[in-house]
Amino acid sequence: DTGVSQDPRHKITKRGQNVTFRCDPISEHNRLYWYRQTLGQGPEFLTYFQNEAQLEKSRLLSDRFSAERPKGSFSTLEIQRTEQGDSAMYLCASSLSPLGEFEQYFGPGTRLTVT
Amino acid sequence: QKEVEQDPGPLSVPEGAIVSLNCTYSNSAFQYFMWYRQYSRKGPELLMYTYSSGNKEDGRFTAQVDKSSKYISLFIRDSQPSDSATYLCAGTAYSGAGSYQLTFGKGTKLSVIP
Numbered sequence: 001d002t003g004v005s006q007d008p009r010h011k012i013t014k015r016g017q018n019v020t021f022r023c024d025p026i027s028e029h030n031r032l033y034w035y036r037q038t039l040g041q042g043p044e045f046l047t048y049f050q051n052e053a054q055l056e057k058s059r060l061l062s063d064r065f066s067a068e069r070p071k072g073s074f075s076t077l078e079i080q081r082t083e084q085g086d087s088a089m090y091l092c093a094s095s096l097s098p099l100g101e102f103e104q105y106f107g108p109g110t111r112l113t114v115t
Numbered sequence: 116q117k118e119v120e121q122d123p124g125p126l127s128v129p130e131g132a133i134v135s136l137n138c139t140y141s142n143s144a145f146q147y148f149m150w151y152r153q154y155s156r157k158g159p160e161l162l163m164y165t166y167s168s169g170n171k172e173d174g175r176f177t178a179q180v181d182k183s184s185k186y187i188s189l190f191i192r193d194s195q196p197s198d199s200a201t202y203l204c205a206g207t208a209y210s211g212a213g214s215y216q217l218t219f220g221k222g223t224k225l226s227v228i229p
Contacts, residue, residue, distance in 0.1 A: 042219025
């Protein structure tokens, strides 16, 4: 499978715990995005990487959230001190610049439940 | 007002019907318009995109954009039960930081009844 993969697919955690999600983009894609989707809503942009550089962050990304993309390959999204409002599907997408930078391909998502 | 508005439905049609899905948007900077299909508890799948105004056809799917009225449409011909999913429209424009972050509507849930 050469698509975007995400791990884990599901995560249940207690309020106050830290969680980390991983995204492996399509291998040659240099752009990587994180989105969050809550029930009944479309995905909302969180942050964007070009190669290893994090170039844009949404105001939705509070200081409890941090994302990295070491060496421009896989990316991690960490949420510290989780809150019930963090329960959502976290989606990763990748695209290839410069030919298809707007064509974003999504992974299956990580569903987070904070109890 | 959200930047992309989409009727969440649900929309139920008989197999073989022509389906029309629509969105409106308010951000005049949008240059590309995308349609994604999302099955329950899965990630969105890119169906097709258009640049600026015009039509684009791919098999049973046709996407239309009218920038003058800020209206986006997706038509599905000869709908099949396998088309039952949530359809998300999105707009994007190049940001100052270099990204093409997508702005999505809420999605329309479609059921095609055999």
